[in-house]
Amino acid sequence: MELFTEFSWVIWAALILLFIIVEVATVEFTFLMLAIGSVGGLLTSLFGGPFWLQILVAAVVSILLLFTVRPPLLRALKRGGDPALSNVEALLGLRGEVLLPITPDPGPRALGQVKLTNGETWTARMLAPDGTRTLVTGTTVVVTAIEGSTAVVVPAERTTP
Missing domain, CATH: 2.40.50.140 (Nucleic acid-binding proteins)
Structure with missing residues (x-):
């Protein structure tokens, strides 16, 4: 378990990179929220928090963003559509x-x-x-x-x- 605590920043950095790559491919903001939540886990890791706390912070931040920030972003994304009929x-x-x-x-x-x-x-x-x-x-x-x-x-x- 000490290995996770010592190198958890590598895990968080890899997760952030993975989530951003998937988000670029999907453009639906779910993986962007997970990436930002992972940044919370990374910051907790850098401040010396235990691994269970890092996971908890990442999960809480991700869930809050998914339910509060993502819906308005999706509405704004869909509002900009071309009104011309085709x-x-x-x-x-x-x-x-x-x-x-x-x-x-x-x-x-x-x-x-x-x-x-x-x-x-x-x-x-x-x-x-x-x-x-x-x-x-x-x-x-x-x-x-x-x-x-x-x-x-x-x-x-x-x-x-």
Whole structure:
């Protein structure tokens, strides 16, 4: 046990290094709190505290940090996200113009093509086509969903602002 007391600073330094390496890989602040707790154990070791006290100090400091400091840090980290929509979310609500007519018939003949305002051309089908007229070339539509590589559209006059 005397070996632990004499060289405990090496154990604490190794733990701090290990926790920091894992924290850099995960960026979730758990291992950062453990590293700071290990600093408490290291300081206790440098002031000559017994090994059991070093472990106790490291554990108490880590637990306090995990429950008091980590939650606000995580909120601050998540708050800085990019508010711009991307991928499918960016397409929902876009207007477009029918290039190839979209028929209300079920099946592969119901598919047409639309050119969206962002410049992309998509295969398209109508949402709930029962009783709806064929969407002819030039009709303005709005994207309501994306199903695979097909845009689900409705005529622009049917949408509510």
